[in-house]
Amino acid sequence: MFSANSNSSVVKNTTHKVVLPFYLYAALSFLVATVLLSFSTGAFTQHFFHPQILAITHVMALGWGTMIILGASHQLVPVLIEGKLYSVALAYASFVLAATGIPLLVYGFYFFDVGWPAQCGGILVNLAIVSYLVNLGYSMAKSKSENVHSVFIFMAALWLLLTTLVGLLLLYNFTGTILPNDSVHYLPLHAHMGIVGWFLLLVIGVGSRLVPLFLISKYSNDKLLWVIFILINGGMLTFIISFLYFPKNYYLLPVIAILFAIGLFGYYCYQCYKQRIRKRVDEQMKISLLSVSMMLLPMTILFIIIGLQVFGNAKVNLVIVYGFVVFFGWITAIIFGMTFKTLPFIVWNKVYHLQAGLGQTPNPKDLFNSKIFLAMSLGYFVGFILFIFGIYLKNILMLNFASIFLIMAALLYNWNVIKLLIHQPAR
Amino acid sequence: MMKVITNNNIKCTIALAALENVIDPEIGLNVGDLGLIYNIDFDDAKSKIYVSMTLTTQFCPMGESITGAVKRVLENTFSEKEVQLHLTFNPPWSHERISEEGEKYLNL
Numbered sequence: 001m002f003s004a005n006s007n008s009s010v011v012k013n014t015t016h017k018v019v020l021p022f023y024l025y026a027a028l029s030f031l032v033a034t035v036l037l038s039f040s041t042g043a044f045t046q047h048f049f050h051p052q053i054l055a056i057t058h059v060m061a062l063g064w065g066t067m068i069i070l071g072a073s074h075q076l077v078p079v080l081i082e083g084k085l086y087s088v089a090l091a092y093a094s095f096v097l098a099a100t101g102i103p104l105l106v107y108g109f110y111f112f113d114v115g116w117p118a119q120c121g122g123i124l125v126n127l128a129i130v131s132y133l134v135n136l137g138y139s140m141a142k143s144k145s146e147n148v149h150s151v152f153i154f155m156a157a158l159w160l161l162l163t164t165l166v167g168l169l170l171l172y173n174f175t176g177t178i179l180p181n182d183s184v185h186y187l188p189l190h191a192h193m194g195i196v197g198w199f200l201l202l203v204i205g206v207g208s209r210l211v212p213l214f215l216i217s218k219y220s221n222d223k224l225l226w227v228i229f230i231l232i233n234g235g236m237l238t239f240i241i242s243f244l245y246f247p248k249n250y251y252l253l254p255v256i257a258i259l260f261a262i263g264l265f266g267y268y269c270y271q272c273y274k275q276r277i278r279k280r281v282d283e284q285m286k287i288s289l290l291s292v293s294m295m296l297l298p299m300t301i302l303f304i305i306i307g308l309q310v311f312g313n314a315k316v317n318l319v320i321v322y323g324f325v326v327f328f329g330w331i332t333a334i335i336f337g338m339t340f341k342t343l344p345f346i347v348w349n350k351v352y353h354l355q356a357g358l359g360q361t362p363n364p365k366d367l368f369n370s371k372i373f374l375a376m377s378l379g380y381f382v383g384f385i386l387f388i389f390g391i392y393l394k395n396i397l398m399l400n401f402a403s404i405f406l407i408m409a410a411l412l413y414n415w416n417v418i419k420l421l422i423h424q425p426a427r
Numbered sequence: 428m429m430k431v432i433t434n435n436n437i438k439c440t441i442a443l444a445a446l447e448n449v450i451d452p453e454i455g456l457n458v459g460d461l462g463l464i465y466n467i468d469f470d471d472a473k474s475k476i477y478v479s480m481t482l483t484t485q486f487c488p489m490g491e492s493i494t495g496a497v498k499r500v501l502e503n504t505f506s507e508k509e510v511q512l513h514l515t516f517n518p519p520w521s522h523e524r525i526s527e528e529g530e531k532y533l534n535l
């Protein structure tokens with residue numbers, strides 16, 4: 001009846017040594033992005049194809065969003081596939097390659113030196129994603145369990161690779177003519193592969209597992225998740241085909257499909273919330289749940305942009321607002337919430353793993369300062385709203401003022417992350 | 428009242444009292460009141476304790492830490508015994524397994 005081997009089916013956690021560098025790198029990237037933002041407020045009153053905006057977007061998309069997701073997913077993949085990570089060496093490789101490539105790429109964009117630094121950076125980032133994808137694929141292949149969440153993650157990683165490959169192609173297209181049109185023409189394709197294919201698919205795949213896990217909810221609905229999966233991937237394929245072969249009016253179809261998918265995910269989260277066992281919901285979960293509804297904000301702006309485009313009247317500053325809301329709004333809010341749900345557990349496991357049950361150990365949520373978390377959330381919210389108005393009204397003073405709040409939020413975020421990373425047990 | 432099946436009520440009470448120190452860090456409730464322990468059987472002849480337990484979810488990232496702590500605490504409490512721990516998800520954990528004290532703590 002009893003197995004001689006204890007912990008026979010327990011999830012094997014990935015070593016913290018692999019995961020924590022990703023978190024630290026992401027935290028510093030967010031700080032760098034907000035500082036660059038404050039030096040580049042003027043760029044936000046011009047066209048979205050501006051070197052400084054490109055640089056900040058890539059710090060946010062790669063250094064902040066992607067790095068933290070790669071780190072967290074190295075930790076979460078064993079949880080999702082009920083197995084273990086295939087290779088720690090590949091995980092290190094993806095960190096080193098991305099950590100080296102991103103600054104080169106960002107430097108290239110910021111100073112618009114799209115020669116070797118940016119190209120070299122682009123190649124390194126692509127190699128990092130290949131390492132991640134191989135690791136993910138082998139981990140899944142070796143696992144006996146298959147579930148909808150891991151399929152979401154793998155598909156998202158495929159979209160990420162496609163995004164970075166197209167990005168590299170666009171980079172080479174700056175210096176030599178490879179594509180029929182100039183690189184600016186293909187920016188919406190590159191951007192939405194990343195935003196929808198990578199970020200949205202991944203957030204829903206991981207979120208649909210973590211939200212019920214942290215709320216201790218009884219709700220589960222794999223059928224609904226498969227519908228969401230088909231809507232997003234179908235929407236993206238329709239978008240690519242429309243973009244390449246049909247007039248832009250057909251964009252409405254993929255936008256509606258994706259909006260519907262977001263609505264269904266919102267419904268999924270609401271059901272998890274309604275059927276939760278744990279009544280008290282902490283601040284980190286509140287922010288994470290709020291970020292689900294924040295997905296609707298960029299989608300609404302996109303609807304307006306497409307509507308205006310149909311009448312040939314799309315406003316450039318609205319496009320910049322859209323990009324800002326995606327990276328500094330939706331993605332940042334999710335990361336804020338999820339960092340302080342996942343990182344304390346990783347650190348707790350690292351520090352207190354062998355002490356559990358043998359004496360008083362703090363709760364994971366006590367390993368960071370909740371007052372600083374609250375101040376960070378407040379500063380972020382004020383800065384975010386002010387910056388949107390600043391872009392729309394093309395008001396430099398408002399943009400400068402807003403960027404100070406965002407830097408403050410980034411500093412407080414880094415404070416708490418570093419506090420967690422250096423945590424030692426009380427003697 | 429905790430719902431644990433055992434072949435020795437007295438030793439089981441001692442074991443559950445010791446397991447009050449093993450807290451699920453996410454929920455803040457001990458594994459006994461949370462209803463994670465299914466069986467505790469004592470085999471004095473073989474000097475072994477057989478524990479059958481579950482986790483709130485199969486995907487619990489703290490599983491390794493919680494099961495390790497259960498084993499450690501029981502080995503410390505019954506120092507002459509070897510603990511054999513069996514993790515099972517059949518039947519899966521449900522909130523009905525939470526004790527009255529646990530329900531009060533969680534405001535259920």
